[in-house]
Amino acid sequence: MSKLPNISTSIFTVMSKMATEHNAINLSQGFPNFPVNERLTDIVAKLAKENVHQYLPMSGYPPLLSKIATLVDDSYGRIIQAETEILVTAGATQGIFTTILTLVKTNDEVIILDPSYDCYEAPVLLCNANPVRVALNDDYTPNWATIEKVCSSKTKMIIINNPHNPTGKILTKSDFEALEILLEKYPDILLLSDEVYEYITFEEKHISAHTREKLLHRCVIVSSFGKSFHVTGWKVGYLVAPENLMKEIKKVHQFLVFSVNSICQVAISDYLDLVSVDEIGKLYQEKRDYFRQLLKESRFELMPCEGTYFQVASYAAISNENDVDFCKRLIIEHGVAAIPISTFYADGKDLKLIRFCFAKDNTTLEEATKRLCAI
Known part of the structure; x- marks a missing residue:
């Protein structure tokens, strides 16, 4: 009997498989196709011959933990304790899964x-807990009155994603x-803040939960080196949480992963001495602007994109099809793969919107x- 009877193959896998079958350009899955910075690959090449191939401490490579603490301080002005408030994870998704598995219990909401993002619901269900899906407004702003209406003594956690995938808000x-007013009314609710695109913002920087003093004692923040440094296949992320929560998260982490890829941790630690995270947003803003300029004469209506490397577009002027069928036809007839936004909703809400990933080289x-x- 399936523990996840209503969850099937992800839409990302479906669209990428179709893109391969039809030799389409894949703008569906969120990964860059351009080369990794040579400074990083040079570090990896050097480290390959060094003694960095055995288990590292369960929490993470100590110099990397120290540099994460410095990064958080430099980025957000928050002082955190490297040994007790940071955990390196096998990608942000594992960090999210571990956090939910640790802190959410049977019948919690x-x-x-x-x-x-589709990885939020599955661990909730595996905890025998109840996901409560609340739609954002059609402009993708939160309706806090609606959110408050579903809060109760059963509510254990609220998950926010900022910058937001898939919308870029x-x-x-x-x-x-x-949010702070709401959480004051419900002091037992924890916050999980997914900030994997934190350094991919444009005209305005995102406001991190790291900067909100009222939230810090009850918040787990998720970050991703894979997203920030264009190495999604390395699967290296990290969590920041107060010591009392992190102590429990580490208990579960040690049995899921124990320790994360050693050479990647050491490489990232060394790379942090050479790179500025300010470069990341500039790179992707150039790609966003170029992609939008190239689509200016198309029949697609482009939605605002404030962060992430995703561009949401309306095809309402092109077709009345549902977004899944439109995306499939887009692959088969036009050779471009995108993601239908309805698949990010519990009820399949269809606003005739699709998501493109512009983290690609200019030729692509x-x-x-x-x-x-040409459509």
Whole structure:
């Protein structure tokens, strides 16, 4: 008997498989196709011959933990304790899974804001707990009154994703103020803040939960070196949480993973001495602007993109099809793969919107948009 009877193959896998079968340009899955920075690959090449291939401490490579603490301080002005408040994870998804598995119990409720990343619900269900899916407004802002209505003594956690996948929205100061007022009314609710795209923001920097003093004692923050440094296949992320929560999360982590890839941790630790995270947003803003410019003459309507490396577009002027069927036809007839936004909703809400990933080299973006402008 399945523990996840209503969960099937992810839409990312489906669309990428179709893209391969039809030789389509894959703008569906969120990974870069351009080369990794040579400074990082040079570090890896050097380390391959050094003694860095055995287990590292369960919490993470100590110099990397120290540099994460410095990074958080430099980025957000928050002082954290490297030994007790940071955990290196096998990717952000493992960090999310471990956090939920640790802190959520049978019959608890976890509020998930739709459209939402598909890895949030599964661990909640595996805890025999109840996901409570609440749709964002159609402009992808949170409706805090609606969110408050579903809060109760059973609510254990609220998950926020900022910058937001798939929409590219970032939360405002008033959003955080509303969240803090809500959590004051429910002192037992924990916050899981998924901030894997924290360094991929554009005109406005995102407001991190790291900067919200009222939230720090009850918040687990998820980050991703894979996203920040264009090495998604390395699967290296990290969690920051107060010591009392982190102590429990580490208990579960040690039996899921024990320790994370050693050479990758050491390489990232060394790389942090050479790179500025300020470079990351500039790189992706150039790609966002180029992609939007190339689509200017298309029939797609481009939604605002404040962060992440995803661009949401409306195809309402092109077709009345549901978004899943449109995306399949886009692959088969036009040779471009995208992701239907309805699949990020519990109820399959269809606003005739699809998501493109613009974390691609310029040649790929140019050929993809040429095809899209021909529709």
